[in-house]
Amino acid sequence: MPVVEVDERGFGRYRARSYESLIDYPVEIAPLDACDFSVRGIPHRLAIYGRHHCDFERLKCDLEKICSVHADLFDDLPLERYLFMVTAVGDGYGGLEHRDSTSLMCSRKELPRRGEKSVTKDYRRFLGLCSHEYFHLWNVKRIRPQVLKLAKLDQEAHTSLLWAFEGITSYYDDLALVRSGVIEPKAYLEQLCEIVTRVMRGRGRFRQSVAESSFDAWTRFYKQDENAPNAIVSYYAKGALIAFGLDVTLRTLSSDSVSLDDLMRKLWQEYGKPDIGVPEDGVEKAAGELVDASLDDFFTSCVHGTGELPLAEWFAAMGIGYRLRPATSLSDPGGVPDRPGEPAAEPVPVLGARTRDNRGAAELVTLYENGAAQRAGLAAGDRIIAVDGLQVDADTIHAAIAALSPGREVRVHAFRRDELMTFKLAMQPAEADTCDLWLLDDAEVAGTVLSRRAAWLGRHD
Numbered sequence: 001m002p003v004v005e006v007d008e009r010g011f012g013r014y015r016a017r018s019y020e021s022l023i024d025y026p027v028e029i030a031p032l033d034a035c036d037f038s039v040r041g042i043p044h045r046l047a048i049y050g051r052h053h054c055d056f057e058r059l060k061c062d063l064e065k066i067c068s069v070h071a072d073l074f075d076d077l078p079l080e081r082y083l084f085m086v087t088a089v090g091d092g093y094g095g096l097e098h099r100d101s102t103s104l105m106c107s108r109k110e111l112p113r114r115g116e117k118s119v120t121k122d123y124r125r126f127l128g129l130c131s132h133e134y135f136h137l138w139n140v141k142r143i144r145p146q147v148l149k150l151a152k153l154d155q156e157a158h159t160s161l162l163w164a165f166e167g168i169t170s171y172y173d174d175l176a177l178v179r180s181g182v183i184e185p186k187a188y189l190e191q192l193c194e195i196v197t198r199v200m201r202g203r204g205r206f207r208q209s210v211a212e213s214s215f216d217a218w219t220r221f222y223k224q225d226e227n228a229p230n231a232i233v234s235y236y237a238k239g240a241l242i243a244f245g246l247d248v249t250l251r252t253l254s255s256d257s258v259s260l261d262d263l264m265r266k267l268w269q270e271y272g273k274p275d276i277g278v279p280e281d282g283v284e285k286a287a288g289e290l291v292d293a294s295l296d297d298f299f300t301s302c303v304h305g306t307g308e309l310p311l312a313e314w315f316a317a318m319g320i321g322y323r324l325r326p327a328t329s330l331s332d333p334g335g336v337p338d339r340p341g342e343p344a345a346e347p348v349p350v351l352g353a354r355t356r357d358n359r360g361a362a363e364l365v366t367l368y369e370n371g372a373a374q375r376a377g378l379a380a381g382d383r384i385i386a387v388d389g390l391q392v393d394a395d396t397i398h399a400a401i402a403a404l405s406p407g408r409e410v411r412v413h414a415f416r417r418d419e420l421m422t423f424k425l426a427m428q429p430a431e432a433d434t435c436d437l438w439l440l441d442d443a444e445v446a447g448t449v450l451s452r453r454a455a456w457l458g459r460h461d
Contacts, residue, residue: 001025002080026085026096026103035060039067043081050088054111062112065180066131069458070172073261074138074268082137084130095129097136104129119183127182128191132173140165143267146277162214163303164283167239168264170195171247179458186336188457189320189437192244193334195237196311196435200324203369204232210239211304226380230369241309242302246287247456248314249298253291256452263287319445319453321438326430330398334435344436347429348402353378357394361385361415372401372428378414386413387425401427 001021006012016022034047035056044067048054063084071077083101088108095104110126119127145165151157178188199205213221213235220232247260266286271278284303288295302309315322325344352371355362361383367374378384386392387400388410404410404427412423442450 021099024098026098026101028085028087028103037061037064039064039082040071040077042077042079044084045081046084046086048086048088048111050108052088052108052111053113054088055114055116058112058116062127062180062182063130065182066127066176067134069176069180070131070135070138073172074265076268076273078142078273079137082134084134093125093129095133097133097140099137099141102130102133102136104133119187124177124183124187124191127177128173131176132169135169135172135176138268138272139169139264142275143264143272144277146279146282149275149277156218158215158218160211160215160280161278161283162217163210163235163239163242166236167210167241168243168260170236170240171243171260172264181458185439185457189336189439190334193336193435193437195240196437197334197433198237199234199241200433200435201229201368202233203230204228205238205308206306207231208233209304209306210235210242210302213238226366229366238309241311245302245309245311245314246298248317249295250287250291251452251456252317253293256448256455258290259455262290266290315437317449317452318456319440319449321436321440323436324432325434325436326432327434332434334437336438337436340436340438344432347406347431349404349406349408349427350430351398351401351425352428355384355394355397358383360393362392362394362397372425375428376412376423376425378412378423378425379416382414382416382421384412384414387411401425 001014001016004013004015006014016025028047028049030049032047032049033052033054033056034045036043036045037060038044044063046056046060046063067082079100081100084104085101086104086106088106088111091107092105093107093110095102106126106129107122110122112123116123143165145159145161147157147159174188174191177183178185208216208231210233213233216232217235221235224232243260246263250258250260250263263283263286266289267278267283270276270286271282284295284299301307312322321340323340323344326347328345349372351373352368352375353364353373354366356365357363362385363383364373364378364380367378367380384392384397387397388404390400392400406427406429409424409426412425414421414423439453445453
């Protein structure tokens with residue numbers, strides 16, 4: 001908040017520009033550890049509450065690079081100063097964007113420790129969170145849907161554009177890490193693999209478009225039940241993949257003279273900078289104007305449709321190898337294979353459900369449509385205690401099923417409320433829903449594609 005008169009501790013008088021601005025400023029009064037850096041001459045501060053062992057010198061160096069990538073993309077930084085407000089806890093993750101700041105929560109293990117040199121997955125996750133919320137100072141806080149700009153605070157506001165505002169932001173958050181040089185292309189592809197895998201494991205993508213998911217955010221996305229993966233799709237995750245596809249489409253249609261970067265700059269100049277709300281068809285129209293061509297087929301299929309995205313085609317256009325394979329374990333998010341040409345492992349049987357511990361039993365939380373558990377007649381809330389006559393719990397049930405022979409039928413004992421019931425479970429192999437990506441060798445890729453990939457990644461490949 002703009003300062004009127006404060007002391008060295010920050011206590012004193014501030015003045016907000018308006019009531020809307022006033023309620024947008026987060027407030028924290030606590031003992032805080034902080035570091036300062038600048039981007040384009042504008043002061044930035046990161047302040048942490050909670051116990052930690054953060055290497056501030058490393059963190060501010062990395063954040064300066066990442067924030068600079070975003071500012072360079074828009075060629076503008078509409079700030080007087082910016083604050084990253086961080087709460088470090090044992091186990092937590094999340095962030096909320098504000099016009100001139102962001103309020104973040106992270107696990108303290110995600111902060112860089114003194115003496116560490118590599119960018120661990122935990123640290124990469126925190127940097128991605130910072131990058132995501134910082135990108136929002138343009139895309140959401142200033143470039144924003146018209147219905148949100150006009151929204152009343154005592155009622156829900158519905159827009160079909162959250163796929164663009166959260167999805168595009170989710171695309172750029174990790175892309176900025178590789179463009180800044182903070183992570184290598186391999187690490188970035190690992191992040192992309194996780195997003196693809198997350199989308200492919202949800203049946204809801206066949207039932208709900210990202211435009212519908214955006215519009216129904218209040219009533220469905222933020223009120224999920226046990227059937228959510230079968231009924232809805234995330235406008236964050238699938239939106240990020242659509243943003244990637246739109247980037248590829250703009251590049252290929254324009255012979256690489258235009259990209260999603262140009263679309264974001266156009267939206268900034270036409271809507272964000274003059275503070276004009278984006279109409280519901282504004283993103284689609286702006287994209288078409290950039291290439292002087294209709295993109296109706298792209299938006300009808302990808303944004304308003306529920307078919308599979310042409311991911312193989314998009315990745316090939318960027319010189320990236322792509323395949324889907326069965327997961328090797330519950331925690332397998334996909335990744336960059338050491339030997340891409342080798343065949344994937346044979347699929348093992350899976351339960352087709354998510355479980356959690358409940359008094360020593362494996363309670364079913366979510367059953368995937370047409371999975372083994374659902375076909376057997378099991379339901380969410382059932383507590384499985386034995387498979388094939390042997391005791392299981394939440395920690396052992398998935399390994400026990402994976403060890404069985406595909407196609408075999410076994411007895412499962414479970415409590416439904418207080419009644420012990422028996423089910424016949426037919427073993428089903430894991431689906432090919434886990435993503436692998438890798439950089440194709442230069443010899444396999446046309447020169448134009450190599451140049452496109454280099455421009456996309458910031459010339460780090």
